Amino acid sequence: xDLGYFIFVLPAFIFAIWAQVKxxxxxxxxxxxxxxxDVPGYKVAAALLSESGLGDVKIEKVPGELTDHYDxxxxxxxxxxxxxxxxxxxxxxxxxxxxGHAVQHAVGYTPLVVRxxxxxxxxxxxxxxxPLFLIGLIFQSGVLINIGLLFFLGAVLFQVITLPVEFDAxxxxxxxxxxxxxxxxxESVAAGNMLNAAALTYVxxxxxxxxxxxxxxxxxxxxx
Numbered sequence: 469x470d471l472g473y474f475i476f477v478l479p480a481f482i483f484a485i486w487a488q489v490k491x492x493x494x495x496x497x498x499x500x501x502x503x504x505x506d507v508p509g510y511k512v513a514a515a516l517l518s519e520s521g522l523g524d525v526k527i528e529k530v531p532g533e534l535t536d537h538y539d540x541x542x543x544x545x546x547x548x549x550x551x552x553x554x555x556x557x558x559x560x561x562x563x564x565x566x567x568g569h570a571v572q573h574a575v576g577y578t579p580l581v582v583r584x585x586x587x588x589x590x591x592x593x594x595x596x597x598x599p600l601f602l603i604g605l606i607f608q609s610g611v612l613i614n615i616g617l618l619f620f621l622g623a624v625l626f627q628v629i630t631l632p633v634e635f636d637a638x639x640x641x642x643x644x645x646x647x648x649x650x651x652x653x654x655e656s657v658a659a660g661n662m663l664n665a666a667a668l669t670y671v672x673x674x675x676x677x678x679x680x681x682x683x684x685x686x687x688x689x690x691x692x
Contacts, residue, residue, distance in 0.1 A: 469690060470649040471629050475681075475682075476679035476683050476686075477676075477680060480672070480676045480679035480680075484669075484676050487668040489668060490668055492540055494662050494665035497558075498561070498662045499556045501558070505555070505656065506555050507552055508553050508560040508561060509547055510552045510553070510557070512564065512645075512650055513564070515648060516567040516645075517545070519576070520571050522570055522574055525544065525660040526543065527547065529547045530548055530549075537569075538566045538567075540569075543573075546566075547563055548649060551563055557659050560606065560645060561642075561663050564644055564645050565666070567640075567641065568636070568638065568639075569633075571640055572640070579632045583629045583630055583633055589622070589688055590623055590626045592621070593619035593622050593623065594622075597617075597619035597620040597622075597623060599616075600616035601616025601688075621681055623677055627670075627674040627677045634670045638663040642656065642659055642660055643665060654679075
């Protein structure tokens, strides 16, 4: 392993593992804490959507754990089984977070608009970045190396743009849950903890992408 790995990638990798453990731990903990409102996740989501004037957004149950997401293409909120039917603080927090994304989409929240517009481009360049960089190293092509680095930097910037999107969705989620009385008192604290733990995974993903870029940048700088 080279020096760049130990300086940049390994710490970011450890941080990413820690963040994933933390969100899984928070989900397990708060999945066992029932909210006093005693309303399942899908009904909470429907109420929050209605209150936000988004009654046209569909809600669907999907398999898996923590597979929840909002799809702006067909305006559908997809909730995992453990969130859809559960009345736990964790379920309500996750459902509300996805509603937060639906609200962002509806109001044209700028970071979300930018991120969604970059998705097809980033998918392409992120797949091509490392192969181009590697081919450039093999054939000592500065042009290909620089293109690979530029593509990788694009993927890093995408992760950076994702951060305000996720933090804003969590902020909206907690405000909506409290505003309609679905969580209160200690439940609000628990919901905040759940949302903060989930946000850490995006911070870790950003750190990991940046660390990989810096490692490649150092590697490019050492070529003969």
